[in-house]
Amino acid sequence: MIATAYAIPDVLVFLTSALLILVGAVGVLATRNPVHSALSLILALFGVAVAFIAQSADFLAAVQIIVYAGAIVVLFLFVIMFLGVDRRETVRVEPLVGQRVFAGVGVLITVAGLITLFARSHWVTGAIAVSSSGQPLATGSKNVTQLGTAVFTTYLFAFEATAALLIVAVVGAVLLARRERSVDAEGSQS
Amino acid sequence: MTSWLATVDPLFAHGVTWAVLIIVIVKVFIGFAALMGAVTVMIWFERKAISDMQSRIGPQRWGPFGLFQTLADGLKLFFKEDLLPAEADRFVFKLAPYLVVVPALITFSIVPIGGTVDIAGHPVMLQVANPPIGILLMLAMSGISVYGVILAGWSSGSKYPLMSAVRASAQMISYEAALGMTIVTVVLATGSLSTHDIVAAQSHGVWHWNLIRLGIVPFVVFLIAITAELNRPPFDVVEAETELVGGFHTEYSSFRFAQFFLAEFMNTITMSAIIVTLFLGGPAGWVPNIPHVRWVFPILWFLVKTIGFAFAYVWFRAALPRLRYDQLMNLGWKRLIPLSLGWMLIVAGFLIRPSWGFLMAALVILAWTVLTRAFALGQGREESADSILPPVGERPLPGRVLRAWTDREKD
Numbered sequence: 001m002i003a004t005a006y007a008i009p010d011v012l013v014f015l016t017s018a019l020l021i022l023v024g025a026v027g028v029l030a031t032r033n034p035v036h037s038a039l040s041l042i043l044a045l046f047g048v049a050v051a052f053i054a055q056s057a058d059f060l061a062a063v064q065i066i067v068y069a070g071a072i073v074v075l076f077l078f079v080i081m082f083l084g085v086d087r088r089e090t091v092r093v094e095p096l097v098g099q100r101v102f103a104g105v106g107v108l109i110t111v112a113g114l115i116t117l118f119a120r121s122h123w124v125t126g127a128i129a130v131s132s133s134g135q136p137l138a139t140g141s142k143n144v145t146q147l148g149t150a151v152f153t154t155y156l157f158a159f160e161a162t163a164a165l166l167i168v169a170v171v172g173a174v175l176l177a178r179r180e181r182s183v184d185a186e187g188s189q190s
Numbered sequence: 191m192t193s194w195l196a197t198v199d200p201l202f203a204h205g206v207t208w209a210v211l212i213i214v215i216v217k218v219f220i221g222f223a224a225l226m227g228a229v230t231v232m233i234w235f236e237r238k239a240i241s242d243m244q245s246r247i248g249p250q251r252w253g254p255f256g257l258f259q260t261l262a263d264g265l266k267l268f269f270k271e272d273l274l275p276a277e278a279d280r281f282v283f284k285l286a287p288y289l290v291v292v293p294a295l296i297t298f299s300i301v302p303i304g305g306t307v308d309i310a311g312h313p314v315m316l317q318v319a320n321p322p323i324g325i326l327l328m329l330a331m332s333g334i335s336v337y338g339v340i341l342a343g344w345s346s347g348s349k350y351p352l353m354s355a356v357r358a359s360a361q362m363i364s365y366e367a368a369l370g371m372t373i374v375t376v377v378l379a380t381g382s383l384s385t386h387d388i389v390a391a392q393s394h395g396v397w398h399w400n401l402i403r404l405g406i407v408p409f410v411v412f413l414i415a416i417t418a419e420l421n422r423p424p425f426d427v428v429e430a431e432t433e434l435v436g437g438f439h440t441e442y443s444s445f446r447f448a449q450f451f452l453a454e455f456m457n458t459i460t461m462s463a464i465i466v467t468l469f470l471g472g473p474a475g476w477v478p479n480i481p482h483v484r485w486v487f488p489i490l491w492f493l494v495k496t497i498g499f500a501f502a503y504v505w506f507r508a509a510l511p512r513l514r515y516d517q518l519m520n521l522g523w524k525r526l527i528p529l530s531l532g533w534m535l536i537v538a539g540f541l542i543r544p545s546w547g548f549l550m551a552a553l554v555i556l557a558w559t560v561l562t563r564a565f566a567l568g569q570g571r572e573e574s575a576d577s578i579l580p581p582v583g584e585r586p587l588p589g590r591v592l593r594a595w596t597d598r599e600k601d
Contacts, residue, residue, distance in 0.1 A: 035282065035344060042337070062326035066370075070333020071363060074340065078359045081344050081352065144322060144383055 013054045020047025034080045038073055045069045059144045199320050200306070200313040213314055218299075221318040225298050229455045233260045236455075236504045243508040270444040277347025278441065286345060287442070287449035290338030293331035294456040300327050300385045301463040304473050304489040315386060316473075316489065324384035325373055328464055329366070332419055335453070336362045339421070339428065342450070343438035354437040357515065358421065358428040364522040365418040371530035372412040375537050376400050376468050389472035401469040404537055409469045411530045416461045418522065420454070422503055424510035427518060462499035463492075470495050528561055 024044025028037045045068045052061035151159050201210055234249065234257055241248025249256030274283065304316030321327055336359060343355025377383055379400060380391045392399050401409050418425040429437025439450045466472055475491030477484055513521070532554035539550030 033279075035279070035341075039282070039285075039341075058321065058323045059326070062323040062330055065330035066326065066333050070330060070336065070366070074333075074336055074359050074363055077337075077340055077344070078356065081340075082356060 286342035392471035
């Protein structure tokens with residue numbers, strides 16, 4: 001199962017990406033300033049992108065950078081700067097009562113789920129490729145081509161469902177964020 | 191590993207040997223030096239061309255035609271005092287310039303500046319790298335350079351840079367959508383993400399250039415979106431001097447300011463080169479049959495086309511007035527994104543079969559009509575509500591607003 005010999009460059013790349021991810025992840029939690037946390041998050045995302053490239057998943061790496069680092073964290077920063085929450089927060093106050101208990105339960109459930117997943121599936125144990133049978137994907141054609149074919153044939157329904165979900169979310173967000181003026185206020189204006 | 195690399199670049203067909211490694215390192219150095227040299231010339235060129243258009247003389251003291259002015263300015267910036275504002279976030283303030291410069295350098299690495307030449311028996315592509323994700327690297331890097339601008343503005347701990355940072359984040363993300371959509375159109379027609387393949391697909395003559403093959407629309411949308419992405423005039427609300435002092439780099443001085451300046455001009459050159467790659471066939475062009483120097487002509491063609499676009503950017507700056515911020519957002523979200531999306535669908539339809547293409551065109555026209563109606567409705571609402579400020583001339587004066595409030599209180 002576990003490959004007998006690793007090439008030194010592969011090990012170096014893995015160590016680098018692991019270090020980036022860990023430093024980033026710890027930084028997100030440990031830094032007090034929200035902007036620094038967001039920066040650490042970017043570092044972690046970069047580490048994940050490097051790990052993807054090491055697994056020959058170039059497209060995922062690019063999308064990781066473009067979507068997560070390039071758009072989502074920018075929106076985080078946008079909110080942080082726009083709302084002016086970029087100062088130290090007190091962690092003593094619980095905004096929601098019983099928040100910590102629920103957080104603890106959530107963490108337990110997640111960890112239990114991950115452990116079951118790790119125990120039951122074998123693709124996380126060191127096989128080279130992420131495919132259902134543990135075999136590498138067919139070589140020869142580029143992995144972007146393979147990914148595109150898979151998404152638009154085998155997984156078309158899931159893909160379209162995700163797209164619909166995102167559209168619903170966007171429309172909902174716009175609707176919630178839009179301030180409607182009451183009719184009488186408009187009347188007095190003119 | 192080796193076989194996978196060989197599909198990307200023929201240089202690695204026989205594994206990674208020392209000779210291959212040296213060739214790669216030399217390519218990186220040449221790419222770096224070429225970009226740096228080009229930046230120096232570009233800054234001089236922009237100042238000289240602008241001053242010609244404005245009936246001024248421009249730089250003329252250092253070197254013939256003022257050619258060494260950029261070097262003199264660079265030296266001056268190196269020896270200036272490096273200021274750190276008291277309110278600044280020290281780490282981020284120092285980090286931000288690098289977040290702008292490094293992506294600018296990396297983006298240039300995917301630009302093919304010529305064909306493939308043989309060096310000591312190794313086939314060498316005249317581009318620093320040809321990653322399988324190709325053009326996506328450019329999108330990723332432009333996503334990273336947004337951070338440079340945002341963080342520079344935020345970490346300065348000053349009012350105007352912060353406003354500039356907020357503007358920058360909104361503007362660059364908005365235009366990235368239209369940018370991505372036009373790139374998808376090009377990729378659809380090519381069937382590959384790699385810049386080498388994109389250029390190869392256009393190498394059979396002018397009629398195969400994506401500029402003509404995809405219709406003019408994606409090219410125009412890309413040109414507008416990339417200008418906005420670069421924060422160059424007429425989209426430079428991020429560093430609008432009359433509103434925001436100097437924008438996000440107001441508090442920067444010395445070498446750090448030079449880095450921002452450098453990155454801006456590097457990006458201008460790189461994006462001219464990317465436009466040439468995506469839409470004008472890159473190094474494609476007429477090559478005379480002269481032995482031994484045939485490889486020079488693609489490079490010359492590439493240079494000619496790129497300089498053309500670099501000049502176009504300078505011309506934009508001289509000729510076009512800056513857009514207002516809401517006009518900028520309207521153009522991005524209400525015009526460019528629907529247009530590029532619709533055009534992408536039409537191109538995708540024609541790629542399958544002409545009948546599908548016409549069906550798609552009909553649907554897009556229908557959608558466009560609905561969208562126009564929706565915009566008209568929304569416009570009517572916005573004008574009646576006072577949530578958005580009307581243009582300055584029509585804005586009620588504070589006294590009138592106050593009187594309207596007090597009158598209502600009486601009723």
